[in-house]
Amino acid sequence: xxxxxxxxxxxxxxxxxxxxxxxxxxxxxxxxxxxxxxxxxxxxxxxxxxxxxxxxxxxxxxxxxxxxxxxxxxxxxxxxxxxxxxxxxxxxxxxxxxxxxxxxxxxxxxxxxxxxxxxxxxxxxxxxxxxxxxxxxxxxxxxxxxxxxxxxxxxxxxxxxxxxxxxxxxxxxxxxxxxxxxxxxxxxxxxxxxxxxxxxxxxxxxxxxxxxxxxxxxxxxxxxxxxxxxxxxxxxxxxxxxxxxxxxxxxxxxxxxxxxxxxxxxxxxxxxxxxxxxxxxxxxxxxxxxxxxxxxxxxxxxxxxxxxxxxxxxxxxxxxxxxxxxxxxxxxxxxxxxxxxxxxxxxxxxxxxxxxxxxxxxxxxxxxxxxxxxxxxxxxxxx
Numbered sequence: 111x112x113x114x115x116x117x118x119x120x121x122x123x124x125x126x127x128x129x130x131x132x133x134x135x136x137x138x139x140x141x142x143x144x145x146x147x148x149x150x151x152x153x154x155x156x157x158x159x160x161x162x163x164x165x166x167x168x169x170x171x172x173x174x175x176x177x178x179x180x181x182x183x184x185x186x187x188x189x190x191x192x193x194x195x196x197x198x199x200x201x202x203x204x205x206x207x208x209x210x211x212x213x214x215x216x217x218x219x220x221x222x223x224x225x226x227x228x229x230x231x232x233x234x235x236x237x238x239x240x241x242x243x244x245x246x247x248x249x250x251x252x253x254x255x256x257x258x259x260x261x262x263x264x265x266x267x268x269x270x271x272x273x274x275x276x277x278x279x280x281x282x283x284x285x286x287x288x289x290x291x292x293x294x295x296x297x298x299x300x301x302x303x304x305x306x307x308x309x310x311x312x313x314x315x316x317x318x319x320x321x322x323x324x325x326x327x328x329x330x331x332x333x334x335x336x337x338x339x340x341x342x343x344x345x346x347x348x349x350x351x352x353x354x355x356x357x358x359x360x361x362x363x364x365x366x367x368x369x370x371x372x373x374x375x376x377x378x379x380x381x382x383x384x385x386x387x388x389x390x391x392x393x394x395x396x397x398x399x400x401x402x403x404x405x406x407x408x409x410x411x412x413x414x415x416x417x418x419x420x421x422x423x424x425x426x427x428x429x430x431x432x433x434x435x436x437x438x439x440x441x442x443x444x445x446x447x448x449x450x451x452x453x454x455x456x457x458x459x460x461x462x463x464x465x466x467x468x469x470x471x472x473x474x475x476x477x478x479x480x481x482x483x484x485x486x487x488x489x490x491x492x493x
Contacts, residue, residue: 123154125253133344134259139187139195147188157185166190169197177201195221208348212247214239229255264336270352271331275407278361279324279400282368286310286396289373310376310392312450322435323397326428327404333424337409360476364403367472371465372396378461390440390451391462397436399466401429406473413477
């Protein structure tokens with residue numbers, strides 16, 4: 111008596127578990143007999159309690175509406191034809207799910223093309239399947255698909271961090287220029303008549319600010335490895351824009367925090383009766399608050415202490431180099447005339463240090479407030 115088995119790869123079961131935690135549902139479609147398909151599905155943890163194995167003959171007896179309803183509790187389809195695969199993909203999409211379809215044969219091409227993401231096998235796949243697919247799996251390994259999903263989430267998350275950081279900082283800078291220019295001494299009634307209230311920042315200071323504080327730290331955000339639970343978060347809604355409601359609220363809070371910190375530093379300098387000191391204090395407060403804010407921007411949900419303050423070496427390098435360049439503008443005499451700055455004393459530093467922490471503290475408070483809220487549910491199907 112001879113028995114043969116084509117077992118699942120060892121890495122499939124943990125990859126399936128990881129996908130399930132990420133909200134990714136995996137469905138098996140096979141030409142094997144139902145008992146064989148069920149045994150394999152159970153051995154790798156694909157067939158969930160209460161879910162079923164359905165054959166192609168049973169699909170034939172269902173209308174499209176019935177299939178769209180039944181597919182919610184079917185994890186395995188056995189003895190199916192190419193037309194059945196098309197109907198399964200269409201049923202899932204009719205339920206509003208994002209569908210990825212894998213396949214290797216010519217008969218898989220229609221279903222691959224109908225799916226949101228068509229995936230062809232690179233080793234065993236036919237040229238027709240590869241030509242139809244959106245992407246080709248070079249090692250024919252399901253675990254590689256899960257790894258690709260994880261990397262995609264990290265990339266998308268880093269893009270959001272980059273956009274969030276830059277937009278919040280730049281809108282804050284706009285308000286810092288706009289408000290004193292429009293309202294003038296109405297904002298600072300205590301200013302002596304001999305001092306002129308205008309923009310707290312010179313044009314060259316703004317250019318230096320954008321070059322130094324916005325560039326390098328923002329690029330360093332693109333090297334983040336992602337939140338520790340990035341594969342335990344539900345898939346985002348397919349129509350959700352990068353700048354969603356949560357980010358817009360955060361941008362608003364950061365704009366207020368950055369503008370308030372800088373204008374308070376400017377007001378403190380004006381109270382001392384020196385226009386140049388006031389402008390330098392505003393410049394330093396804005397510059398360093400943005401550098402500190404870059405650390406809190408490393409995650410939208412996780413507190414900085416949980417992420418590890420200095421774990422991103424590129425961020426450390428970006429912030430240190432930017433800090434050195436800002437200090438050079440303040441304390442090197444030959445640059446003072448170029449940037450219209452003056453060296454700050456310990457008394458002035460004591461005024462601005464608490465202010466430059468304000469945007470970072472605000473960002474961490476927002477994380478604390480929203481950390482307990484559940485994100486909108488979404489479901490993504492992977493065939």
